[in-house]
Amino acid sequence: MDATVLLALRDPAGVPFYPIVFQILYILTWALHAAFVLLSLGAMGLSLYGSAKGNQDKHWSILTPHLIQTGKISVSILIVLGVAPLLFTQVIYDPNWYVTNTLSGMWIFIFVYTMIVGYCMYYWYYYAHKAQRTGHSLIGFVSFGILVFAGILMHSFAVTSIMPHDWMNMYAPNGIVNTSGWTFNMDIIRLAFMVSLSIPVVGIFLQNYSRFLSTRKDFDASFISYSAKLGTNFAVVGLLISAVLFVLWMLQIKYLFHPVSIATIIGVLVLLAMAKTNRNSYYTTLVLVVVALLISTMRELIRFDIMSALGYSIYDYPMNLEIPSIVMFLSTFLIMGFVGVAYLLTMAWKVGKREGVFDGSKDVVVTKLGQATLYIMIAWMAIYFAWGIATLFKNIL
Numbered sequence: 001m002d003a004t005v006l007l008a009l010r011d012p013a014g015v016p017f018y019p020i021v022f023q024i025l026y027i028l029t030w031a032l033h034a035a036f037v038l039l040s041l042g043a044m045g046l047s048l049y050g051s052a053k054g055n056q057d058k059h060w061s062i063l064t065p066h067l068i069q070t071g072k073i074s075v076s077i078l079i080v081l082g083v084a085p086l087l088f089t090q091v092i093y094d095p096n097w098y099v100t101n102t103l104s105g106m107w108i109f110i111f112v113y114t115m116i117v118g119y120c121m122y123y124w125y126y127y128a129h130k131a132q133r134t135g136h137s138l139i140g141f142v143s144f145g146i147l148v149f150a151g152i153l154m155h156s157f158a159v160t161s162i163m164p165h166d167w168m169n170m171y172a173p174n175g176i177v178n179t180s181g182w183t184f185n186m187d188i189i190r191l192a193f194m195v196s197l198s199i200p201v202v203g204i205f206l207q208n209y210s211r212f213l214s215t216r217k218d219f220d221a222s223f224i225s226y227s228a229k230l231g232t233n234f235a236v237v238g239l240l241i242s243a244v245l246f247v248l249w250m251l252q253i254k255y256l257f258h259p260v261s262i263a264t265i266i267g268v269l270v271l272l273a274m275a276k277t278n279r280n281s282y283y284t285t286l287v288l289v290v291v292a293l294l295i296s297t298m299r300e301l302i303r304f305d306i307m308s309a310l311g312y313s314i315y316d317y318p319m320n321l322e323i324p325s326i327v328m329f330l331s332t333f334l335i336m337g338f339v340g341v342a343y344l345l346t347m348a349w350k351v352g353k354r355e356g357v358f359d360g361s362k363d364v365v366v367t368k369l370g371q372a373t374l375y376i377m378i379a380w381m382a383i384y385f386a387w388g389i390a391t392l393f394k395n396i397l
């Protein structure tokens with residue numbers, strides 16, 4: 001594969017803004033996607049252990065439904081947050097993304113149904129566990145397996161997209177065109193590293209969970225310390241496993257001594273020390289965010305280097321500045337997104353901190369944020385449609 005083919009596969013319309021901005025947004029949003037992938041897999045996996053234990057254990061009878069709920073919400077967030085890196089990758093690395101979609105068309109198709117079936121089964125697991133129906137653990141296991149399989153498919157797409165040297169061979173092995181769409185590639189160490197991160201992520205989540213609930217009188221002190229200890233064990237063991245897998249992955253691709261790799265290893269060691277002492281898990285979470293961004297940067301660096309070596313640099317992508325779209329996008333993302341998320345998070349925090357029923361209408365901050373979100377959304381809809389209709393008429397009249 002040479003640069004001529006790759007460059008010919010780019011969008012002739014060019015990119016609407018500076019490519020580096022899309023690259024940064026890709027790194028940022030993939031880290032967010034990964035955070036919820038890992039939390040959902042970790043929480044769901046651990047809930048299976050809890051549901052297999054049944055309701056005899058007094059700690060697990062509280063923890064299990066909370067883990068199931070955490071996993072359930074995380075899956076919906078990971079799906080929403082998966083769309084963002086998908087959009088950014090197809091803006092600057094469209095040759096990679098569309099070649100992969102063509103070579104693995106059947107798997108892409110299967111991926112969509114995998115998500116639908118896996119997530120529906122998760123709801124089944126949730127309701128069956130709530131009603132304590134027999135076989136709820138089995139339903140949970142099947143749903144967990146399906147969602148892990150979705151991750152394996154996502155991994156295959158990511159790996160195929162960074163194998164431009166082999167695309168021709170995958171498309172026409174031995175010179176015979178293969179249009180089956182069944183191309184599937186795996187890098188076991190990379191995948192194992194990514195999935196292993198769900199262990200420390202659920203560990204740090206449990207530390208936060210116990211810290212958050214420690215101010216509530218209706219939760220037993222023994223339960224708080226039990227969940228904190230469980231979290232610490234998971235975080236420490238998980239971080240050790242992930243660190244080993246990360247080093248193996250870096251050795252395999254010869255990036256171990258790259259500054260981003262070294263910074264990631266240092267980040268993991270800091271995390272290990274903070275998770276072990278568990279002085280303040282909220283600070284540990286901040287370091288976890290930095291490490292997630294470093295891992296996301298590493299993924300992007302690998303792809304950037306492979307493509308640059310072939311003469312494809314995203315920084316040379318033809319640019320067709322389109323200020324109105326960018327203004328619309330950034331104001332939606334920053335103003336509506338941040339105010340809306342702040343509203344939901346503030347309410348969730350206050351609901352969780354309070355014993356009994358929380359009435360949002362009596363809380364000044366929640367009410368103000370709720371009203372602001374509503375007004376911004378109304379303004380956004382008016383601007384969006386007015387702008388769209390005006391552009392449409394301008395173009396056709």
Ligand code: HEM
Nearest residue numbers: 037079082083085086147150151154155157158161190194
């Ligand atoms: C339970 C479901 C899912 C799991 C477990 C999962 C897991 C993963 C994993 C492990 C990766 C990294 C693969 C690698 O670098 O080797 C990844 C990448 C990614 N995922 Fe997901 N994912 C899920 C669903 C989704 C959905 C629904 C979307 C889109 C709506 C999505 C969008 C992406 C994108 C865009 C990437 C980056 C691909 C690239 O860089 O080439 N994922 N996902």
